Amino acid sequence: MHVLGPSKNFLAIDPEFSSLESAAIAIVSAPYEHTVSYGGGAKGGPKGILKASAYVEFYDDETDRELCFDKGIATLAPIKFGKAIDRAALDMIEQQVDALLEMNKFVVTLGGEHSISTAPIAAHYRAFPKMSILHFDAHSDLRQEYQGSPWSHASFMARVAEFFPTKSITQVGIRAQCIEEAQFIRQKGINTFYASAIRRGLHGQNWQNTVVDSLAKDVYITFDVDAFDPSIMPATGTPEPDGLMYSETIDVIRQIIRSGRRIVGLDVVELAPVKGLAHPDLTTARLIYKILNLAFTPPTSKKK
Numbered sequence: 374m375h376v377l378g379p380s381k382n383f384l385a386i387d388p389e390f391s392s393l394e395s396a397a398i399a400i401v402s403a404p405y406e407h408t409v410s411y412g413g414g415a416k417g418g419p420k421g422i423l424k425a426s427a428y429v430e431f432y433d434d435e436t437d438r439e440l441c442f443d444k445g446i447a448t449l450a451p452i453k454f455g456k457a458i459d460r461a462a463l464d465m466i467e468q469q470v471d472a473l474l475e476m477n478k479f480v481v482t483l484g485g486e487h488s489i490s491t492a493p494i495a496a497h498y499r500a501f502p503k504m505s506i507l508h509f510d511a512h513s514d515l516r517q518e519y520q521g522s523p524w525s526h527a528s529f530m531a532r533v534a535e536f537f538p539t540k541s542i543t544q545v546g547i548r549a550q551c552i553e554e555a556q557f558i559r560q561k562g563i564n565t566f567y568a569s570a571i572r573r574g575l576h577g578q579n580w581q582n583t584v585v586d587s588l589a590k591d592v593y594i595t596f597d598v599d600a601f602d603p604s605i606m607p608a609t610g611t612p613e614p615d616g617l618m619y620s621e622t623i624d625v626i627r628q629i630i631r632s633g634r635r636i637v638g639l640d641v642v643e644l645a646p647v648k649g650l651a652h653p654d655l656t657t658a659r660l661i662y663k664i665l666n667l668a669f670t671p672p673t674s675k676k677k
């Protein structure tokens with residue numbers, strides 16, 4: 374597996390801290406885009422995130438450390454899909470994630486469209502059989518198929534639900550779906566926290582705690598950036614109003630760690646960089662580094 378150097382890797386860090394041998398964290402780039410439904414550009418996501426990450430500070434004040442130098446972060450060269458689509462493309466990603474998990478790396482997968490997440494989820498599920506999935510998204514992605522394809526980004530969670538226990542799936546920020554998806558959620562016992570329910574106070578003031586209470590001890594996070602409000606995240610194919618803000622989102626991650634749970638893996642998808650608009654790429658790069666900082670920092674207090 375080829376690793377990118379400081380001019381192209383996550384956070385622009387020297388080889389001493391970004392070699393695969395020494396790093397505890399590995400970044401996989403999956404610039405895959407095949408089933409666009411509205412705006413395109415998600416294949417530029419990994420590159421946009423990596424480019425912006427050069428401007429993210431190494432130091433995190435909350436955890437009071439430079440995680441990238443303490444733990445090391447290796448960024449792998451992007452997967453070249455060639456003509457591979459659907460299951461064949463997912464297999465390529467899954468193989469790489471499998472290999473990294475075998476080396477005991479914490480794996481972050483960058484998309485690409487959301488359909489790629491099926492691959493790292495399958496790989497992590499083998500390694501962490503009791504894990505929950507925490508799915509941030511504006512869409513529940515539970516359509517059995519979309520525009521004729523069962524492998525559409527709009528169907529990704531329906532594919533996951535074929536091999537993963539639906540009661541161990543928690544969705545946050547959902548605000549656009551069809552009636553069949555709403556019925557599927559109820560039938561299968563998926564824990565879906567709708568944006569409207571959060572805003573109407575149906576999950577209480579500390580809704581983040583209610584979200585985290587639904588999770589097992591091991592948590593895999595799949596993050597579609599369109600979970601964020603379009604005011605802070607306009608650079609995505611299918612933006613929807615009334616989304617999550619940055620700080621309240623990070624509070625969910627804080628609560629995972631505070632409650633003694635553990636984050637076992639992460640993927641971030643659907644960033645479609647817009648030329649001349651830097652903040653969405655930076656927001657995504659910072660989100661990733663923040664989650665890593667929290668994931669690798671033992672809680673100082675178990676207080677809720």
Ligand SMILES: [Mn+2]
Binds near residue numbers: 512599600611643
């Ligand atoms: Mn989405």
